[in-house]
Amino acid sequence: MKHRLLYIAPHRPGRSPGQRFRFEQYTDFIESEGFTITYSFLLNAWDDRHFYQRGNYLLKCWIALKCVIIRLFDVLRAWRYDYAIVYREAHFWGWAIFEKLLSMSRAAMIFDFDDAIWLNDTSESNKNLSWLKSSAKTAKIARLANVVTVGNSFLADYARQSNPNVVIVPTAIDTDAYKYRGAVDSETVTIGWIGSTTTLKHFQNAIPALTAIKQKYGNRVNFKVIVDVDYEVPELGLKSTKWCKDTEVEELNKVDIGIMPLPDDRWSCGKCGFKGIQYMALGIATVMSPVGVNTDIIEHGANGFLASTDSEWVDCLSQLIESVELRQRLGEAARKTIDERYSVRSQEGNLLNAILLAGKIKGTKI
Secondary structure (H helix, E strand, O other): OOEEEEEEEEEOOOOOHHHHHHOHHHHHHHHHOOEEEEEEEEEOHHHHHHHOOOOOHHHHHHHHHHHHHHHHHHHHHHHHOOEEEEEOOOOOOOOOHHHHHHHOOOOEEEEEEOOOHHHOOOOHHHHHHHHHOOOOHHHHHHHHOOEEEEOOHHHHHHHOOOOOOEEEOOOOEOOOOOOOOOOOOOOOEEEEEEOOHHHHHHHHOOHHHHHHHHHHHHHHEEEEEEEOOOOEEHHHOEEOEEOOOOOHHHHHOOOOEEEEOOOOOHHHHOOOOHHHHHHHHOOOEEEEOOOOOHHHHOOEOOOEEEOOOHHHHHHHHHHHHHOHHHHHHHHHHHHHHHHHHOEHHHHHHHHHHHHHHHHHHHOOOO
């Protein structure tokens, strides 16, 4: 008899990196283990275009009401399911009403998050609606869940204040899709970054160091930013490359050195290092800020570099620019790290066991 699993998330399949890498890439494996999966999301493509634009508050109210109807239907049908996974939250508002109702259903409830979401980092287009958020909501959902799955130890420490049944499932990557490329010996070295509108501010923290690198090496270096908006940095000669799911790996393969700068704050400590994991999976030499989980992923000088100050960034990048052999050595070690600890294959059993644990705690027949 197959187990029925309801996956509750904000966005449609393929739209959200978090959903893609926390769950969607595991669906074939989970189904092969005797599950049928129903995917319930709030925002379709039309909603998405309007919900994240400035203004349009009446339209946003209509979208929010439609989302309430979707979640009421989910609460009713959850009684027919064995498991329900809630990614981040069931609805955008600050009350955990739907999670409370889900916890009362037959389904064992798993709560999954991969950012410090209790800090309420609201998108720029919806800053005026931040009052609808609640910093206490994450803890409330964690208390209601049978099991909480998180992406790193910082998030786990927070979740354990509300629920003892916490499982760390690192955000992982499909290494079959990310084919190892290895270092390329060329006259021009490309320093690259990948991200979204919301994380572009982190790339901007690196601009002083990158400007110094440009002054030092001139045309020997160029810069590549893969992002979902148009973006330019004239002093670097940089024009962004439009992010697309279908060309993501192809564009990353044009990068020789991948960077992940982060500010040292609580929100960044909750990040799961995925930009670095993407670079490392392709054997790209990687430099990251020593913040949060980055210090678990990178062993400085062995499989990548960690850099805090502008001078450290300039030094690490200079070493990599000047030595293809160093890029090759660090890239090979980086790929090995991903294969062993941050690949889908390495985490399949971990996620499955967390789901089954929720069933045992709930008392669902396994």
